[in-house]
Amino acid sequence: MKLGKISNSTFYVMVCLTILSFMSCSSDDDNNGSSGAIAPVAQEASDISLTSFRANWNNVFRASEYVLDVSADSGFSSFVDGFDNLSINQLSQSVTGLNSNTTYYYRVRAVVGGVVSGNSNTISVETNTQFPDDVTLKSATENNFFVGVAVSEARTNISSYDEIYTREFSSITAENDMKMASIFTGIDNTGAIIYDWSKVDALVDYAEANNINVHGHTLIWHRSLPQVLENFSGTDQEFEDLIEQYITDVFTRYQGKINSWDVVNEAIDDDPGVQWRDTVFLQRMGEDYVEKCFAFARAADPNVKLFYNDYNMTFDGTKRGKVLAMVDDLLASDLIDGVGYQMHIDYNFPSTQQIQDATDELVAKDVLIHFAELDVKVNAANDLTELTEERAMAQSQRVQEVVEIFNAIPQNKKYAITLWGLKDDDTWLIPENNGRPEWPLLFDASFNKKQAYQGFLEGL
Numbered sequence: 105m106k107l108g109k110i111s112n113s114t115f116y117v118m119v120c121l122t123i124l125s126f127m128s129c130s131s132d133d134d135n136n137g138s139s140g141a142i143a144p145v146a147q148e149a150s151d152i153s154l155t156s157f158r159a160n161w162n163n164v165f166r167a168s169e170y171v172l173d174v175s176a177d178s179g180f181s182s183f184v185d186g187f188d189n190l191s192i193n194q195l196s197q198s199v200t201g202l203n204s205n206t207t208y209y210y211r212v213r214a215v216v217g218g219v220v221s222g223n224s225n226t227i228s229v230e231t232n233t234q235f236p237d238d239v240t241l242k243s244a245t246e247n248n249f250f251v252g253v254a255v256s257e258a259r260t261n262i263s264s265y266d267e268i269y270t271r272e273f274s275s276i277t278a279e280n281d282m283k284m285a286s287i288f289t290g291i292d293n294t295g296a297i298i299y300d301w302s303k304v305d306a307l308v309d310y311a312e313a314n315n316i317n318v319h320g321h322t323l324i325w326h327r328s329l330p331q332v333l334e335n336f337s338g339t340d341q342e343f344e345d346l347i348e349q350y351i352t353d354v355f356t357r358y359q360g361k362i363n364s365w366d367v368v369n370e371a372i373d374d375d376p377g378v379q380w381r382d383t384v385f386l387q388r389m390g391e392d393y394v395e396k397c398f399a400f401a402r403a404a405d406p407n408v409k410l411f412y413n414d415y416n417m418t419f420d421g422t423k424r425g426k427v428l429a430m431v432d433d434l435l436a437s438d439l440i441d442g443v444g445y446q447m448h449i450d451y452n453f454p455s456t457q458q459i460q461d462a463t464d465e466l467v468a469k470d471v472l473i474h475f476a477e478l479d480v481k482v483n484a485a486n487d488l489t490e491l492t493e494e495r496a497m498a499q500s501q502r503v504q505e506v507v508e509i510f511n512a513i514p515q516n517k518k519y520a521i522t523l524w525g526l527k528d529d530d531t532w533l534i535p536e537n538n539g540r541p542e543w544p545l546l547f548d549a550s551f552n553k554k555q556a557y558q559g560f561l562e563g564l
């Protein structure tokens with residue numbers, strides 16, 4: 105609209121109306137202090153959990169701080185502990201220590217030039233509902249996909265572990281007990297492999313007795329190499345024959361008992377320009393060693409589901425491209441059935457969209473999908489000395505997103521989500537990161553369910 109077209113009298117009326125509306129606003133106690141400081145507009149809560157949420161509001165020009173009230177009563181006759189007139193110098197605040205399944209209310213004021221505005225609008229928010237105790241990870245995913253956990257044979261004999269393994273999980277993976285260095289203990293003087301089957305036997309029996317699936321991990325991995333193969337003095341052909349023998353013996357012994365295996369783990373190099381990680385397997389067996397191992401496995405037992413497993417798949421598109429091209433080659437020879445994306449992720453990295461896109465690329469292949477080795481770091485920046493409620497909430501949100509993405513995969517492609525350990529203080533990440541504190545799992549050091557556990561259920 106051009107100002108020139110408005111008559112003098114219309115312009116005068118508009119100016120008066122503007123002044124009047126300003127005066128009426130500034131005299132409205134519900135919205136502004138008598139000084140004229142503008143009240144913020146409170147916005148919907150976010151990051152809602154069982155015991156917390158995040159209150160949000162908009163920016164007020166020149167506000168030096170904001171003042172927040174939270175109450176379980178819409179009339180604000182009493183306040184949540186610590187949230188009565190709480191000063192904040194940002195546009196949101198995490199409100200913690202709440203009850204589940206309860207409605208709370210919040211309102212906020214702005215402080216401008218030392219003057220406090222009137223109250224904002226009031227937002228109501230309901231905390232999440234506690235799942236009944238008889239809802240477990242296992243019951244909530246029944247007939248949908250396996251929920252697995254990395255275990256050790258030793259811990260299956262400890263009642264506090266055993267109780268949760270059997271109550272919550274429909275699948276187990278040995279964190280270390282089924283790796284080559286644990287089973288293949290030497291070579292005798294006739295050249296035959298010396299085996300220690302004891303832990304694998306016990307784990308398989310444990311799973312059978314408790315009606316739990318076993319996902320085998322892992323036949324070939326450069327970080328679990330028997331001494332004798334590292335310093336092997338025989339020919340390359342003899343080396344390859346031992347690998348074939350090993351795979352065949354494992355599959356023969358556990359026929360019908362271990363129905364899926366990671367055949368090769370982490371074979372693709374992280375360097376964008378390099379296809380294969382430089383390992384003894386590559387050196388001894390050549391560039392088709394991965395294909396050879398899958399072929400040995402297929403020949404040993406055609407009923408076992410064969411997986412390839414690797415890390416950084418959700419955010420390193422170049423590495424993922426190399427892996428998926430290899431998967432295409434294996435599929436062309438009907439040598440692979442599934443792919444594991446190791447989910448060693450952070451509470452704030454990679455983005456949800458990256459995880460979604462990486463999953464979509466896998467869904468486009470004719471393979472079962474395993475979100476393997478899930479743990480969610482909260483302390484990669486080493487800024488925590490204990491797990492704060494706020495960070496635990498962000499972690500829970502992350503777990504929820506991951507489960508939502510997995511659960512949306514077409515039914516016939518969902519294999520499992522496997523947690524890489526049961527409780528925080530057992531995580532491999534603490535030794536892996538030279539003792540840096542971490543709390544990446546669903547149970548705390550005292551075997552209690554964390555918020556992240558609830559996040560898993562919320563994701564379903």
Ligand code: XIL
Pocket residue numbers: 279280369446477532
């Ligand atoms: C880890 C175990 O958790 C540790 O206890 C062990 O010392 C080293 O291996 N990728 C994998 C897993 O495929 O087998 C690794 O497990 C973690 C990284």
